[in-house]
Amino acid sequence: MLSNILRPSKGLKAVLAASAAIFCTPAAALNIFVCQPEWQALISAHAPDANIFSATTARQDPHYVQARPSLIAKMRQADLAMCSGAELEIGWLPMLQSRSGNLSVQNDAETMIFASDHVAMLDTHQHVDRSMGDIHAHGNPHVQFAINDIPELSKVVTQRLQALDPGNAHQYQARGIRFRANWRQHVNEWRELSKPLKGKKVVGQHATYRYLFKWLDIEQVADLEPKPGLSPTTAHLQSLTRLDKASYDAIVFSSHQDHQPAEWLHRQTGKPVIKLPLTVSGNEQLTDLVDQTLAGLLEVLVVNSDQKSIEQ
Numbered sequence: 001m002l003s004n005i006l007r008p009s010k011g012l013k014a015v016l017a018a019s020a021a022i023f024c025t026p027a028a029a030l031n032i033f034v035c036q037p038e039w040q041a042l043i044s045a046h047a048p049d050a051n052i053f054s055a056t057t058a059r060q061d062p063h064y065v066q067a068r069p070s071l072i073a074k075m076r077q078a079d080l081a082m083c084s085g086a087e088l089e090i091g092w093l094p095m096l097q098s099r100s101g102n103l104s105v106q107n108d109a110e111t112m113i114f115a116s117d118h119v120a121m122l123d124t125h126q127h128v129d130r131s132m133g134d135i136h137a138h139g140n141p142h143v144q145f146a147i148n149d150i151p152e153l154s155k156v157v158t159q160r161l162q163a164l165d166p167g168n169a170h171q172y173q174a175r176g177i178r179f180r181a182n183w184r185q186h187v188n189e190w191r192e193l194s195k196p197l198k199g200k201k202v203v204g205q206h207a208t209y210r211y212l213f214k215w216l217d218i219e220q221v222a223d224l225e226p227k228p229g230l231s232p233t234t235a236h237l238q239s240l241t242r243l244d245k246a247s248y249d250a251i252v253f254s255s256h257q258d259h260q261p262a263e264w265l266h267r268q269t270g271k272p273v274i275k276l277p278l279t280v281s282g283n284e285q286l287t288d289l290v291d292q293t294l295a296g297l298l299e300v301l302v303v304n305s306d307q308k309s310i311e312q
């Protein structure tokens with residue numbers, strides 16, 4: 001009698017088999033929500049079969065997103081989510097999280113990854129008030145360019161995927177190792193390639209490239225934004241025309257931003273303009289983002305300026 005009770009019935013066996021199947025489901029079954037395309041690129045390198053949905057595209061400003069019903073629906077389905085954090089998404093993510101009713105994407109869940117929690121943050125502020133503009137109190141959240149911290153992010157993504165989908169743990173492990181080895185190889189190339197950029201100075205638009213510029217030893221001497229997060233004004237742009245032209249080499253803005261302020265300053269000062277990508281597009285990888293950004297900087301700050309000095 002007792003052994004009869006303990007012996008699994010046919011029905012129970014089927015249930016056990018089905019739940020085993022659930023635990024061993026390939027990564028194809030995972031639904032992943034990311035706030036920006038760079039995290040889609042990072043996660044897809046670790047879980048190529050997952051369904052990854054990005055709330056924003058390369059043409060959008062990730063600070064300002066409408067929390068529309070289709071985003072809430074995607075968030076509701078998510079097994080895991082990844083965003084930049086450090087208040088980059090403060091205007092829209094909390095609403096998506098609460099309206100989704102999904103425990104997996106709440107701030108304290110292991111399956112809610114904030115990149116900024118795993119990066120050596122720059123520009124943290126003890127005290128912030130409104131007079132400072134739309135400043136990021138918890139440090140600069142544009143961490144897709146934190147080159148030295150990407151391997152740590154790869155480790156975090158690997159661990160969280162393994163915990164969520166233990167049946168495929170060794171695959172995540174292998175892909176994570178491959179990703180980090182590839183990243184390290186690129187870092188060596190970038191270091192060599194970018195040597196001539198050291199010490200260059202630019203006028204920027206927002207602190208989007210803060211991590212990259214620090215890594216490259218480029219200084220952003222002024223900002224087209226009068227205060228962080230505020231659109232360039234005529235009065236502020238006028239004041240930038242009075243900057244010593246010898247104090248900077250180029251004007252940098254980001255592909256999702258309005259090109260007119262940078263071009264206006266270019267017409268007034270003759271300083272070259274560089275448009276850089278904010279994030280990956282299409283199926284690009286994270287290494288492509290850095291490749292393109294370095295190429296954009298090198299083309300204007302090194303190749304063109306060398307040609308100019310030959311012509312002179």
Ligand SMILES: [Zn+2]
Nearest residue numbers: 063136142206
């Ligand atoms: Zn920002």
